[in-house]
Every structure is written in C-alpha cells, then in structure tokens.
Amino acid sequence: MSEHLHDVLVREAVAAFYLPDYAAADDFVPAEAGGNYDDEIAAQPFPCIRIVRKTIGVGPERIGWHLLDDIVCRKAGEEWGWAQHLTIHYPTGERRSAYYPEAGPVTAIAMPKMFLALIEALADRKNGYIEQAVTRQQRRALGVTNEYREYIVVRRPNPGCFTIGAIIRRHPQLHAVRGHLRHYKSGRVAVVRPHMRGHGELAQVKDYAIV
Numbered sequence: 001m002s003e004h005l006h007d008v009l010v011r012e013a014v015a016a017f018y019l020p021d022y023a024a025a026d027d028f029v030p031a032e033a034g035g036n037y038d039d040e041i042a043a044q045p046f047p048c049i050r051i052v053r054k055t056i057g058v059g060p061e062r063i064g065w066h067l068l069d070d071i072v073c074r075k076a077g078e079e080w081g082w083a084q085h086l087t088i089h090y091p092t093g094e095r096r097s098a099y100y101p102e103a104g105p106v107t108a109i110a111m112p113k114m115f116l117a118l119i120e121a122l123a124d125r126k127n128g129y130i131e132q133a134v135t136r137q138q139r140r141a142l143g144v145t146n147e148y149r150e151y152i153v154v155r156r157p158n159p160g161c162f163t164i165g166a167i168i169r170r171h172p173q174l175h176a177v178r179g180h181l182r183h184y185k186s187g188r189v190a191v192v193r194p195h196m197r198g199h200g201e202l203a204q205v206k207d208y209a210i211v
Contacts, residue, residue: 005101006083009048009072011143014171016050016150017118018132021066039190040119041080041106042182045168048074051114064091071112080106082115121153128154128161147171 050072057065070085084100104110121127129151139148149170154161162170182190 004083004085004099006070006072006085006099007143009074009081009083010050012048012074013050013072013144013148014046014048015148015167016052017121017129018150018152019051019053019114019117019121020153021054021056038182040123041111044119044122046171048072049118051112051118053114053117065089069114071114073106073112073115079104080111082106082112084112122164125163126156128156128158128163129167130154130158130161 050070052068052070055067055069057063057067066089068087068089070087071082072084073080073082081104082102084102085097086100087095087097089095102110106115132150132152134144134148134150139146142148149167151162151167
C-alpha cells in the first residue's frame with residue numbers, strides 16, 4: 001500500500017500550529033473569505049506548515065463526537081499544494097479516518113479554510129504561541145527532524161507563550177526575503193512585504209525602497 005501524501009508532507013513540515021477548537025454549529029468563515037490573500041500568503045514565513053484543529057460536535061446527533069482536521073501545506077516554486085487527514089471520534093469509541101490529497105496553486109477559493117485561519121492568526125498581534133513538547137517517539141513516528149516544533153495558538157497574555165517574531169527566530173531553516181513588486185499575468189501589481197521563508201541560515205529582514 002502506497003504512503004499517503006499527507007504523511008509524506010508531514011516529514012517536510014517546519015512547524016505545526018494547533019488552532020483553537022470550535023463548535024460544528026459555528027459559522028466558521030475567515031473574515032475575508034472569497035477575497036484576495038496573495039500578499040498574506042506570500043508574507044507567511046513557513047515553506048511547509050502543518051495545521052491541526054478540533055471541531056466539537058453539537059446538536060442531538062453530534063453531541064459527544066469530535067473531528068480532528070490535520071492539514072499540511074507546502075510551497076513548491078510559486079505554487080502551493082496541500083494534503084489532509086481527517087479523523088472522526090464517536091461517543092461509542094469508534095474512530096474513522098480519511099485522507100484527501102490535493103495539489104495546485106493555493107488561492108482564496110482552492111486553499112483550505114484552516115490555512116486562511118492560520119494566516120489571520122499569525123497576523124493578529126493579540127495571539128501568542130505555547131510550544132507543545134514532541135517526544136522522540138513522536139518524532140520517529142511522524143518522521144520529522146529535530147528542528148520540527150509544535151505550537152498551540154492562545155490569546156495573550158499567557159505565561160510562557162512566544163510571539164510570532166520569537167518563533168521565526170527559533171527556526172534557523174528560514175531565510176529573509178526582501179520586499180519587492182509581484183507582477184501578475186492579469187496586469188495587477190502587488191507589493192510583497194519583507195518576510196521569512198525557505199531554507200538556509202536565518203537572516204535579518206531589512207527594509208528596501210522600491211523604485
């Protein structure tokens with residue numbers, strides 16, 4: 001049996017972020033759903049990122065169950081691809097899981113809503129990030145490197161939490177990308193902010209004047 005794409009991508013993940021739980025009845029739609037997220041996606045610092053969130057069941061037919069959604073998003077060239085692992089836990093103790101491989105450019109329509117939710121979380125300065133310990137056995141099971149880290153998204157102030165800037169400085173595989181103009185086939189021109197991404201030694205992001 002061939003290995004699922006999700007499990008392959010997990011091994012390339014730089015970090016994992018655990019988003020806050022939410023109820024299935026909530027109308028969870030990112031604030032700008034359907035809008036243009038190109039600049040926000042370009043500015044996010046991780047070339048391969050894992051996102052995990054639990055959905056809690058509500059209502060007569062769903063009380064007691066929860067859905068664990070585990071998505072990995074990876075950038076290859078100028079395009080993003082993603083793969084998903086869903087696990088449903090029932091009150092009876094039964095568990096079912098499914099994998100959904102996807103590939104192609106990430107857009108506001110094609111990309112997972114969880115990625116949009118993480119983009120918004122990273123941009124919210126009121127958020128902090130608590131590191132979750134990953135044991136040697138867990139690293140071995142996932143196939144990740146010693147540099148892989150997991151973070152729980154919380155609201156600040158919270159004892160022991162990191163800011164996103166502190167997290168970026170903790171990952172030496174990221175590097176600086178200067179601000180520049182991005183030209184699209186449609187003729188639209190967008191300003192890409194200085195940000196961290198890719199592999200190599202961590203460098204300081206500098207401000208550049210665009211002329």
